[in-house]
Amino acid sequence: MPTYLLDKSIARAIVESLYHYEHPSAREIEALATWRRWRLERARLFVPVEAVHILMRFEQFLEVRVFLATVEPLESGRYLKRWARRLREHGFAREDAHVLALATFGTDRVGGLLGVEGLITLDQPFVNNFRNHERALRTRLSAMTHQLSAPYRDAALPIVLRLEELWP
Amino acid sequence: MLTTPTSRVQKVAALVQRLDRSELRELLRLVPRLREDPESGTDNVAHAADLMGWVREELSRYAAEAQPMHDDDRFLGGMTVAAYFVLPEAERERIWDEMYAEAIEAAPEREIKPDANISARQKHRPRNR
Numbered sequence: 640m641p642t643y644l645l646d647k648s649i650a651r652a653i654v655e656s657l658y659h660y661e662h663p664s665a666r667e668i669e670a671l672a673t674w675r676r677w678r679l680e681r682a683r684l685f686v687p688v689e690a691v692h693i694l695m696r697f698e699q700f701l702e703v704r705v706f707l708a709t710v711e712p713l714e715s716g717r718y719l720k721r722w723a724r725r726l727r728e729h730g731f732a733r734e735d736a737h738v739l740a741l742a743t744f745g746t747d748r749v750g751g752l753l754g755v756e757g758l759i760t761l762d763q764p765f766v767n768n769f770r771n772h773e774r775a776l777r778t779r780l781s782a783m784t785h786q787l788s789a790p791y792r793d794a795a796l797p798i799v800l801r802l803e804e805l806w807p
Numbered sequence: 808m809l810t811t812p813t814s815r816v817q818k819v820a821a822l823v824q825r826l827d828r829s830e831l832r833e834l835l836r837l838v839p840r841l842r843e844d845p846e847s848g849t850d851n852v853a854h855a856a857d858l859m860g861w862v863r864e865e866l867s868r869y870a871a872e873a874q875p876m877h878d879d880d881r882f883l884g885g886m887t888v889a890a891y892f893v894l895p896e897a898e899r900e901r902i903w904d905e906m907y908a909e910a911i912e913a914a915p916e917r918e919i920k921p922d923a924n925i926s927a928r929q930k931h932r933p934r935n936r
Contacts, residue, residue: 642926647907651899658876658892660862663855671858689910693903697882704873705865716919734904737911746919753919756926790923 641756642683644713644742647690648761649802650706654694657702673802678709685755687741688712713745716753718783718791725779729772735765742797743780753790758797759805769799 645653653674656667663671677684686694691712697703719740726736742758760766769776777796784792826834866875876882878889884902891899 647903648900651903655892655899657862657866658888660859660866663859668855668858671862672854675858675861687907687911689907689914692910693883693906699873700880700882701866701869701873701875704869708869715914715916717916719916734908734911737914744919746917746923750917750919751923753923753925789921790919790925793925795926 640681640683642685642752643677643757643759644685644687644738644745644755644797645710646738646758646760646762647687647693649759650686650690650694650710652761652802654702654706657705669803673805674709684710685713685745685747686710687738687745688714711747713741713747713755715741716744716746716750716791718787718794719744722780722783722794725783726776729776730768731765735762735768739769739797739799742799743794744791754794755797758799759802760799761802763801766799766801 649670652666652670656663656670656674659667660671691707691710694703694707698707719737722744723733723736723740726739727733731739738760739758743754745754746752773796780794780796784794786792787794823831823834876888878887880888882888882891883899883906884891886894891902894902
């Protein structure tokens, strides 16, 4: 089962698209079609727990409730903050470093998962920065995890994709 | 020798046929116009209608538990739904960013089980230790 972390831009896009679903823009159609495809392939979808908390304040709304029913919160696992600090040294903004570290050291509600396969975003500058530094990040992560215990020593970078890059 | 439009297309097509999945993604990123099919207007309408039907079904499953947003309901940023959705994209994004930034400040770390699930990609990555 594939595992994806949807950043807050994707969460926002899907909720807003659900509000407009009867008269969607081209971008909203893309967001909803991607969400449907994930559902049909039974992907395990995660959203940063902080974004889930924001949305839970509005779960009385159908559009929010339906979206939340299809995702799980991804919570910060041990070493996340240490890795996020290192990411900041590669030019990632604080929130971008947090979400990328979450995709690497995040876990589910029961601590039964380490990281996800893919981090999906709408943020092109973030994707560009990741790709420009990917090789250095892999080396740096390997150096950091080398002496950690299981499961942390197996932490790995996710694939980072923009929504429209998912299915060419 | 002159190259006709048709033969140019055939040459490009032959090249594209040899691209792998990641190269195709890169090509689509560089030439977004390739996503647009000028002859598929009917298909697009059918696709959108099919998608709307699916979304309607998804929403109906939770209709007993929650209500659709209405224009005068309170939503993000203390605004009404109507006020929120007329904001420009950048402003809606800013509201989310502010709320999110506050939330990640306080995010605690938790232990992960030693036998936690690790994605196939992580398990099969090259080990250099």
